[in-house]
Amino acid sequence: MTSTETERSVPKPQFTDAEAGAKEFPDSGPSARRYNYYKPAKRKQTHYEDVTVEVQPDPRHYLSQGWIYGFADGSSGYPLTWTKLKAWGVDNPEPERGPGSGGKPVQDWPAHGWHEFRDPNEEWDLTIFRNNANVERQITANVENARNAKAFDQWNPNWVRFVERHVSTWMHIEHIFGLYVFAACNRSGPTNMHNTAMAVNSAHKIRFAQDIALYNLTLSEEIEGFDGTAHVDAWNNDPEWQGVRKVCEALTAIEDDWAETIFATNIVFEPLLGELFRSNLVQQAAPGNGDYVTPTVMGAGEYDYSQRDLRWSQACFGLLTQDKEFADHNKALMQGWLSKWVPQCLEAARQMQPLWSQPDNKPPRFEDSLDRAKNRFAGILGDLGLDVPKELSQ
């Protein structure tokens, strides 16, 4: 018996010596090995900047042929007018291009103040998945450990009802913010830095909403008589939740101003209602009622807000309140937004007040909790250079 061997058809690797430093020629030096179309915020370009800055183009920079698709109303690209806030340079006319004009690339980079914003969390592919996967692992481990330790048996019955009906209801707010505030606005920001920060903020919110939902699912499996759907009824009908729901929905309905939407959510709603409920009620009440698990789930979301989402929002709005051209204009607008949103949030907070008296083992008094939230809020405004609105003392 004979066999014929046919040569497999495969590409043949070749030695090409195409690695850095193999030859000397113009642009072969180390100084040519950096993205050279933008100026970094600090002395050195960061990895985050390299993968983020200028990916979303701007006709005031290098977009020599301009935007090539328009909406029916004639607007195109990422109009800077999609918020009433302004950054320096935006009133300068766009370069006029036409026959024989040349490309008119930017002379001084950046062409306007919006491009100065950098997400202090420096979020990109690696950090987004690393951080969120870590949170998911931590929550899963905490809940699994509690399940193995029969920790839910220690909960008093009234606390079980509180978690199924009220703690769980918070998932709806996170979900709405995730999809209809932050994701919804990620088309609207003026630069890639803004829009990516909003997309990452959205991911935190959607993840947190699902974390609460899945925690609720575990509790349904672990605690006899735990009603996994009570939160839907509470969300739709409980008077304590209707105020906060109203504000939450109103935040999705802000007309054509992405910055007001983000400001009202992260600067106003979150400290006055989000932290009030999560940190000043749930986190405080749980341990006294035999629950050391719920604070770890809520704490993960709380950490996202306080350490990441608030941080980028402060960096974003802080630049605008100190803007070299439009600081006064921006501050006046933001003060107006505070006057509009603070009363709504305080009214909603007061509607939530009965929740403070429901657990057997009581958290700090509602008024003390609200004072803490107000102080925190005033501190955030102080950092931004904004005045505490008179409405806060109402």
Next chain:
Amino acid sequence: MSRQSLAKAHQKIQELSWEPQYHEPYMKYGTDYTFKKAAKKDPLKQVLRSYFPMEEEKDSRVYGASDGAIRGNMFRQVQERWLEWQKLFLSIIPLPEISAARSMPMLFQAVPNPELHNGQAIQMIDEVRHSTIQQNLKRLYMNNYIDPAGFNNTLRNFHSDYCGTIGRQFAEGFITGDAITAASIYLTIVAETAFTNTLFVAMPGEAAANGDYLLPTVFHSVQSDESRHISNGYATLLMALSDEDNRQLLERDLRYAWWNNHRVVDAAIGTFIEYGTKDRRKDRESYAEMWRRWIYDDYYRAYLLPLEKYGLVIPHDLIEESWNQIWNKGYVHEVAQFFATGWVANYWRIDGMTDEDFEWFEYKYPGWYDRYGKWWENYNRLSRPNGHHAIVAEDVDYVYPHRCWTCMVPCLVREDMVVDKVDGQWRTYCHEACRWTDAVAFRPTYEGRDTPNMGKLVGHREWETLYHGWNWADVIQDMGFVRDDGKTLTAQPHLDLDPKKMWTLDHMRRMPHVASPNVILNEMSDSEREAFVADYNAQGPAGRPAGATS
């Protein structure tokens, strides 16, 4: 998470669906489509508890491979011919990716079914991943490949270059105009479902054959997310089909999206695969063969055709015409020739074709040498500066083409070029389908029906207009395509990095000025224009003047 618990978890998160009680969300992005609210299934069934760790694991593999490539000196085996084209590709692609992220909220608003929004939000996060992972790959090439010029300034260059704007349709088209036309039909139904096969599967395969295993590492990781996005598109399409009133718009949008994707993606990826490779094994698939398999069979026959029974009007004629363009009319070869003709206006080096390349082309595309061989021989002859001009300014039997106003690829299949006066301006179009897109489809009425949300084609759509009357040296300086000695061009028509063999601004200074074909067209009298059209239609193949025989 186990499969069983994942299903249960997914069921649970449906409780998050939101029915507004006090305020309806602001609808920023309009559509002329109508959708009936009905319970739908989330096609992705993705829960973030499993999604984030899965993506983290995929990232670990990608970045592990990147580290391995550097430690293993991958760049000693990378073909420069291939990597140079990546300067263009990796300029373009992070923008369409991030634009896809930006387009997702347009769908939240247009499609009133909250079950679908979860999948769309996850797609948004995927797209941020894709954009930044690709920017990072480009950064790695810049740091480790022999010639960083062109990688280091891509996000400026891409927006100044004479063909970069063509690629920008594959980004702005996702985010502007009617929300469903843009974010669903153009992006998910056609671009992602049909053309990512050649972009993210076929092309990385060619990269590996050229010694670059990082492009497949990154892009196959990206492609593994695309299958989810395809499901998103399919769910929206089925919903749109359930309303009779949408069928006219679906037919319009599928025609536009199909033809535009063919014009743009086949132009770019076809060129990269056919002219950027050194792998000339006769049994390796040509772009035409890949196209037949990935797009014609897998997309058209397996995906689109079955939708006919739901009432979808499929543009069979345009699909067959696309194949006709690729197989009979040399579309990819004509585009590659155009890219190389204008090498001076680019920011990467374009290698000439060798005898081995000629042989492969003739084998794969019989008759190729008679059409294109001589021109590529001229390209090689004129590649080193030696007292002559760059090929664009030399007489090599090539008539510089007019741009297509719609797809912005020039009108390279000369017999198909049509002219029309639209919005008060004479415009050239590469094909009747592109004329229809501008003059008929992207308008506030369509076949007597109001389409107030339809987008518009805007901007300075002919690059040459901006530099009409300019000296080439000034053009290149204005675009910034000059190396750090202040005179050597970033682009070169060969791969030789010996500074003595490289073109400089001084060589460009001696060339004739740039002229805008569109400006000239609009200066013609009616009779001159008629004569111009007749002459243009008689030109080719390979850009030969009318009447030229070889």
